Amino acid sequence: MKLLILLTLFVALAAECKAKEVVCYVMTENDISSKIDKSLCTMIMLSFGTVDAYGNIGLPSNFASYKALRTTNTKVLLALGGANNGKYAFSQIAASATVRATFAQNCLNVVQSNGLDGIDIDWEFPDSNERANFVALHQAVKNKLGSSYLLTTAVSVGKWLLETNNVYDIPGLSATVNFIHLMAYDMHMDEDWDLSAGVNFNAPISANSGDSLNKGIDYWLKGGAPASKLTLGVPFYGRTYQLSDPAKTAPGSPFLMFYQRQDSYKPSYNVYCSRFTSWTKVRDTFTLCPYMYSGSQWTSYEDEQSIIEKAKLANTYNLGGVMSWALNHDDYNGVCSSCKWPLLKALNSGIGRAASCSGSVPVVVTTTTTQKTTTTTKSSSGTGTITTCTSTGYFAYPGDCTKYYQCAWVGYAPYIMACGSGLKWNNQAKYFTLNLITME
Template identity: 30%
Template structure:
C-alpha cells in the first residue's frame, strides 16, 4: 500500500551570499553509518551544512542478486515500520539551498565486486538496476546516481576483464534513460594507474558520465610494509629514485586520467578528511618509508585501527605530545609519537591540492567524507574547517545571516513492506542491543505506537564484533562475547 509521509520541522534557514570565482563542484560524501557513532562522533543529517557543498552524496545503497537497487539500512533510510526516513530528511536539505544537488551512491567497498560483475554482464539485470534506481530517485527526490563499484575486473569479480566493457555498456544505458528525467550520473573511480588500467575504458565511461571522482586517497596505508602518505600531492621525502609513473600521488594519478582520455573538466579530485595510522617497527626510524608492523591507533568514534578522522586526530594533537612534521615535497603533514605514525591532511595540504587541480582545469573537488571533519568545532577552528578551506581555495566565499522559519517537506510516496525481523523478544528497551545468537551483529530497537518493540538487525563491518559495553562495533579482542 502507498503511504504519504508528511512531516513538518523547524528549519534554521540561512541567508547566503555566495561569490564564486569559478563554477566548480564541491561533491560531499556522507557516510550514513556515522549516526551510530558514540558521543561527539555521532553525525546525523541535521549535522550537515548544505551551504558548503554543491552536491551531497548519500552513501550507500546496494543491489540484490537480481540487480535491483536496495536500501542497505531500511530502518535508517526509509519511513516504513517507523523507520528514521533519512532519504526524505536528506533531500529536504534542498529546501533552504535550491541550487544543491543530492546524489544516491550505490556500491562502496563493503559491497564487493561480484554482484556488480554479474549485473553488468546481463541485459536483464542491467535493466532491473536502471529501472529500480530511477524509481528510488523519483520516490525520494534524489537528483542523480553515483556509481561506486570497487572495482571492475578486481577483487571478487565474476567475469574478469569482461567487466571493463560491460561497465561502459551500463553507463551508456543509464545515460540514455537518465536524460529522459534530467538525472545526473557520476562515478567514483580508482585513481592510480596500477588499478585503473585493469578496471576502466577511460574514454568509454568518460563519454557518458557527467563527472568522474578520482579517489586520490588511500594511496598508501598500513597495509604497506613501510609508512606512506594517505594522499601525497607530489613525490615525497624518502621516495628516492622511484620512477614517476610508479608513484602513487595525486599529480601522477591526475595526469594519467587526463592523458588517457578523461576530459579534465569532468574530473572531480578526491580529498580525504581522515588519516591513516601505522605502528613503527622502531621508534627511532620514523620518517617516510620507515618500516611498519601494520595498523596503528584507532579514533574513539571511527573505532578502526589504521584509520582516524580529522575530528579525532585534531583533539589528540591538542591534548597529547606529538612531533608534527611537514613533507615539503609531497606537501602534506604527518605526525610521530613513539611508535605511532599518522599521515593526515590539514587545511594547508588540502588547499595545495585544490590549487594544483585548478591548474589542470578540473571540474571540482569531492571529499570523503564530511562526518570526519571537525563538524562540532571541538578543536576551536570553526565548524567544518577542512571543508571551509576547500571552498575558500576554490574561490567560493560564503557569508551567512541567520533567520528562523518553519517549513514542510514535500510529500513522499513509499511502499510499505512486511518487516523482515526476528521476534521482538530480543528487545528489552529502545536503542541498540546485542544479537544473542551472533557476535558480529546487533539490533536497533524501536517502539511502535502500540508500545510493541520492533527489532532492526544490522551487521558490523568485516572482522568486527558488537561491543555491548561501549555500544559500537569493535575489535574482537576488545569485546566480551560468549556466543558459541
C-alpha cells in the same frame, strides 16, 4: 570603455558558468544532516545504497533526513555500492543486458520517487575483463535517467588498476557520465603489498615513486577524460601505522604489519585533531602533506593547509571541481577549534569559493624535505616575491599580473596561483580580466 566593460562582464559570467563543483560524500548511518552547511556543497552523495545481483536497490539509513538537504544550489544524489558493498553485485548486473535494464529502471524509480538529482555508482573495483561491462552498466543507467538527472561515478587513480590491469575504458566512460570522481587517497597503508614503502602518505600530491595525485590526474586526462568532468577527491581522515623502531620516524621507515586491525588505524580529522598539541608534527615540502608521531604510532593526516594545497590542483588542471570523503570525518562540532567544518571550508577556499575559518589558525608544524629539494617561489616576470601573508584575501602577485595569491592566515605562506591563458588579475575587482586591464 564600453567594450572593456562588456569584455570584463563576459569573462566574469563565463567564470561563473564554469564554477567548480564541491562534491560531499556523507555516510548516512550517523545522522548529522542537521549539522551540514549546505552552502559548502554543490552535490551531496548519500552513502551508500545497496545493490544485489538482480538489480534491486536498498536505501541507506536516515535516508529521509538527508534527502531533505536538497536545495536549488545543492543537489542530492544516491551513491550505490562502496568499498564494502557492490563489487559482486555490480559484476553480475553488468554482465547481463536484462539485469542492466532492470537496475537502470530501479535507479530511475528511486530518483523520481524520492525527489533526488541523480545516481552515483561506486563500483570498487571492476576487473580487467569487465572494462566493456563497466561502461555498459553506466550507459544503461544514463540512457534511463536521461538529461533530467545526473549520473556520476567514483574511480581509482592507482597505477595497479589504471595501468597494470587497465580496468577503465576512459573515453567510453567519459562520454557517458556527467562527472567522474577521482578517489585520490588510500595510496599507502599498513598492508603487505605496501610493506616496502614503509610508513607513508595517504594522499601525496607528488611522489618520486608510487601513486600520487598528480600522477592520477595526469593519467585520466591523457586517457581522454575531459578535465571539466573530473573532480579531485581528498580524504578527511588519516592513516596510522605502528613503527618498527620508534626512533625512526621519517617517511619510508619500517612498520609492523596489521596495526590496521585496530579501530584507530584510520582516524577521522575530528579524532586526530585533538592530538595536535601532544604529538610531534612535521610537514613534508615535496608531497605537501603533514604527518605526526608519538611513541611507536605514526599518522599521515590532513589539515586545512594540506586540503587547500590539494584543492589548488583542481585549479591547476582546470578540473570540474573537488570531492571529499567524507563529511562525517570533519570537525563539524568545532571540538578542536572555534571553527566548524574546517576541512570542508578549506576545500572550498582552495578552489576560490568564499569560505574561511576566521577563528581558526593552522597548527604550527616542523617543515622538512624528505624527498626532493624545493626553492623559494619567484614571479616569472617582473620583480618581487611574496613569502608571508600580512592580511587575508586575494591579491595581485608582485610584478606579475598573470598570477595572484591567496592569504588564508596572517603570518603564513600564501597560495600562489596562475590566472590562466590570456587573463590578468584585476586587484580592484578581485577577479580575472582580459589582457586589457592591469593589476593596479
